[in-house]
Amino acid sequence: MSNTLPLRAWPAIAAIGILTACGPKQIASPQRPGQDVIVLLPDAGNSVGAAGVSNAQGSVDLDAERETALVMPNRAPVLTRFSDADVKRLFGDALSALPPAPRAFTLFFRFESDELTDQSQALITAVLAAAKEHAVQDVIVIGHTDTMGTQQAKYGLGLKRALMVRNLLVGAGLDGSSIEVTSVGELDLLVNTADETAEPRNRRVEVAVR
DSSP states (O other): OOBBOOOEEEEEOOEEEEEEEBBOOOOOOOOTTEEEEEEEOOTTSSSOOOOEEEETTEEEEEEEETEEEOTTTTOOOOOEOOOHHHHHHHHOOOOOSSSOEEEEEHHHHHETOBBBHHHHHTHHHHHHHHHHTSSOOOEEEEEEEEOOSSSHHHHHHHHHHHHHHHHHHHHHTOGGGGGGEEEESSSSSSSSOOOOOOOOGGGEEEEEEO
């Protein structure tokens, strides 16, 4: 839209249409010729976020669900709020065509082991279900450790944990070619600790389903 300066958004940005907290969504459905409509919607986790919409004539901030900016040539953006019915009427078809939102899972391990805790073992089914929601499956599995042991040993243990999770997913029916596996050892701690500290929350595998 040539009359509108770049949007500033925290954490979501969309040039025209609908904004969600999880990332850019560009859906053009102007109310009238020359008018752009920007609607803030929650992401899959019901987080709304916030966004700023500006042009040469002024700006408005969106920080509540379904808050809407109407942007017209040579006028400052107008702040209003759409109803659920408005959103469905204008954007229902486009929203239903969007792919499932990315999902993230954290699986925890027993001390100095590649064995999942019972609670994390139960999450394998949820990871598999999330992956199968996508027509093209893309899963990233990253192994992590606490600060116990040498760097080489921690990298190896993180990789062993990530491969174990990959094997569980493949055994449950996920195509192994869709899974990327890596290890960062202790380089991305969930809880910052000193060296040689046994911290169960750092003994984990993070799974991203996109």
